[in-house]
Amino acid sequence: MNPRSAPDRLLSVLAAFDQDHTALSLTDISRRAGLTLTTAHRLVGALTAWGALERDASGTYHVGLRLWEIAALSPRGLALRQLALPYLEDLYEATHENVQLAVRDGHEVVYTEWLSGRSSVGVHIRVGARWPLHVTGVGLVLLAHGTPELQESYCTGPLTSFTPHTVTDPARLRRLLADVRRAGFAVSDRQVTDDALSVASPVRGPGGEVVAAVSVVVPEQGAQVAVLAPAVRVAARGISRALGWRPPGRAACGP
Amino acid sequence: MNPRSAPDRLLSVLAAFDQDHTALSLTDISRRAGLTLTTAHRLVGALTAWGALERDASGTYHVGLRLWEIAALSPRGLALRQLALPYLEDLYEATHENVQLAVRDGHEVVYTEWLSGRSSVGVHIRVGARWPLHVTGVGLVLLAHGTPELQESYCTGPLTSFTPHTVTDPARLRRLLADVRRAGFAVSDRQVTDDALSVASPVRGPGGEVVAAVSVVVPEQGAQVAVLAPAVRVAARGISRALGWRPPGRAACGP
Numbered sequence: 416m417n418p419r420s421a422p423d424r425l426l427s428v429l430a431a432f433d434q435d436h437t438a439l440s441l442t443d444i445s446r447r448a449g450l451t452l453t454t455a456h457r458l459v460g461a462l463t464a465w466g467a468l469e470r471d472a473s474g475t476y477h478v479g480l481r482l483w484e485i486a487a488l489s490p491r492g493l494a495l496r497q498l499a500l501p502y503l504e505d506l507y508e509a510t511h512e513n514v515q516l517a518v519r520d521g522h523e524v525v526y527t528e529w530l531s532g533r534s535s536v537g538v539h540i541r542v543g544a545r546w547p548l549h550v551t552g553v554g555l556v557l558l559a560h561g562t563p564e565l566q567e568s569y570c571t572g573p574l575t576s577f578t579p580h581t582v583t584d585p586a587r588l589r590r591l592l593a594d595v596r597r598a599g600f601a602v603s604d605r606q607v608t609d610d611a612l613s614v615a616s617p618v619r620g621p622g623g624e625v626v627a628a629v630s631v632v633v634p635e636q637g638a639q640v641a642v643l644a645p646a647v648r649v650a651a652r653g654i655s656r657a658l659g660w661r662p663p664g665r666a667a668c669g670p
Numbered sequence: 671m672n673p674r675s676a677p678d679r680l681l682s683v684l685a686a687f688d689q690d691h692t693a694l695s696l697t698d699i700s701r702r703a704g705l706t707l708t709t710a711h712r713l714v715g716a717l718t719a720w721g722a723l724e725r726d727a728s729g730t731y732h733v734g735l736r737l738w739e740i741a742a743l744s745p746r747g748l749a750l751r752q753l754a755l756p757y758l759e760d761l762y763e764a765t766h767e768n769v770q771l772a773v774r775d776g777h778e779v780v781y782t783e784w785l786s787g788r789s790s791v792g793v794h795i796r797v798g799a800r801w802p803l804h805v806t807g808v809g810l811v812l813l814a815h816g817t818p819e820l821q822e823s824y825c826t827g828p829l830t831s832f833t834p835h836t837v838t839d840p841a842r843l844r845r846l847l848a849d850v851r852r853a854g855f856a857v858s859d860r861q862v863t864d865d866a867l868s869v870a871s872p873v874r875g876p877g878g879e880v881v882a883a884v885s886v887v888v889p890e891q892g893a894q895v896a897v898l899a900p901a902v903r904v905a906a907r908g909i910s911r912a913l914g915w916r917p918p919g920r921a922a923c924g925p
Contacts, residue, residue, distance in 0.1 A: 421676035422676075422716035422720075425676070425677050425680050426680075426720045426722065430720075433740075433743070434743065437749070457677075458677055461675065465678075465681045465685075469744075469746070478740060478743045478744040478745075478747070479744060480746050480773065480780060481775075482740070483742075484747075485684050485687055485741070486738040486742075487741075488687050488689065488692045488732075488733045489724075489733040489735060489737065489738040490724075490733075491724070491734075491735050492739075493798070500785065500786070504785065518735065525735060527738075530759065531755070543739045543742035543743070543748070
């Protein structure tokens with residue numbers, strides 16, 4: 416196969432857009448996608464005609480509404496989020512703190528929902544943001560419930576440090592993951608920034624497999640984990656039930 | 671140009687997915703995209719390798735997380751929605767009714783956010799859903815604030831009827847649009863279903879142009895428009911301010 420097949424070239428135009436590059440000129444796109452200006456012009460034209468890109472009055476390109484509509488069908492993106500939203504809203508109403516939904520992609524978490532609370536913490540995460548698994552509450556949950564192979568390859572890989580509190584020792588991380596499985600929730604205490612703490616709990620699919628995680632992020636100062644954890648767990652279980660999960664070991668009582 | 675250029679063929683694979691077709695087999699995709707099985711196989715492979723599609727254990731394809739992440743950068747999709755969400759949440763907390771955010775695409779509204787309220791109305795709209803402009807509250811707002819050319823072409827086109835209350839008379843629709851501009855909000859009274867009413871108000875960009883609309887949908891029985899309209903207007907103005915809009919005619923007072 417051609418190392419830059421036609422599909423790859425077209426997709427490289429879409430991949431030119433990221434959180435730091437949401438508005439691009441044709442020249443930007445050709446440079447970031449590694450395409451000649453002629454090829455970029457042709458592909459951008461096709462994507463714009465279709466609605467995957469939109470061109471504003473100044474000639475700058477943005478991601479278009481039609482791509483968003485199709486992406487809204489993603490079961491792990493908006494579809495999960497839409498099903499989870501009432502439970503996230505309830506968690507928000509109960510705590511008035513920052514509430515998140517996240518899924519795992521490889522060695523990272525991707526935030527698929529973020530409801531902003533009243534307290535501002537020094538964390539600027541937005542929908543679509545990615546973080547390494549070992550630093551956030553949702554990441555610890557998704558890592559703790561990943562396959563043994565995932566956990567082993569993750570723990571033996573480089574563990575990036577963001578603050579003096581980030582756990583970067585493999586043995587300590589393994590103990591932390593065991594605690595997460597035992598407790599049913601994870602706490603990330605100032606592992607991302609110096610002032611924030613998050614509490615997270617797993618969302619399970621029909622077969623009991625962990626498919627996502629829910630969390631709240633609060634200022635570490637005055638954070639009450641014992642108060643937050645039950646609320647987060649109830650929300651996560653509510654979403655799990657909506658997905659078809661049933662708690663194990665509770666046999667239905669006969670008449 | 672080839673009527674089915676390489677970009678068009680690839681995009682036709684994505685377009686095979688819609689709200690009624692969120693999970694497709696390779697055969698489904700080839701049929702819906704009008705491609706041979708061989709071509710579909712090659713393109714689906716490229717899209718899956720890139721992350722635009724995901725294949726589950728049963729071999730069925732879904733829209734993938736990576737497409738969703740890029741689509742999250744769409745200024746009229748998730749970016750607007752993310753900025754608007756706190757105001758939509760406030761409107762939800764104040765009313766506990768179904769709250770929506772929508773933008774216009776041609777002659778249709780596209781719902782980009784939907785918070786579900788306590789009351790169930792016979793309207794099943796989800797994020798990404800489309801409706802003709804003349805039937806919903808948000809559609810009436812976006813049509814009323816469209817260009818004269820849009821309004822004229824819309825009003826002289828076919829006006830689909832959904833209920834006996836749907837306004838399908840062009841002259842009546844024009845009067846309704848004038849009322850919407852004068853009042854600052856639109857009411858769709860049982861125009862979509864027999865039992866639902868929506869109240870909508872415009873969201874403006876920095877230059878005063880209407881870029882989106884906010885609404886609540888309630889059961890028509892017992893709906894209090896006089897109570898809902900101010901709340902919807904306040905939420906819409908809040909989002910407008912967050913977008914950089916300032917109300918006209920209020921000169922800053924000098925010292």
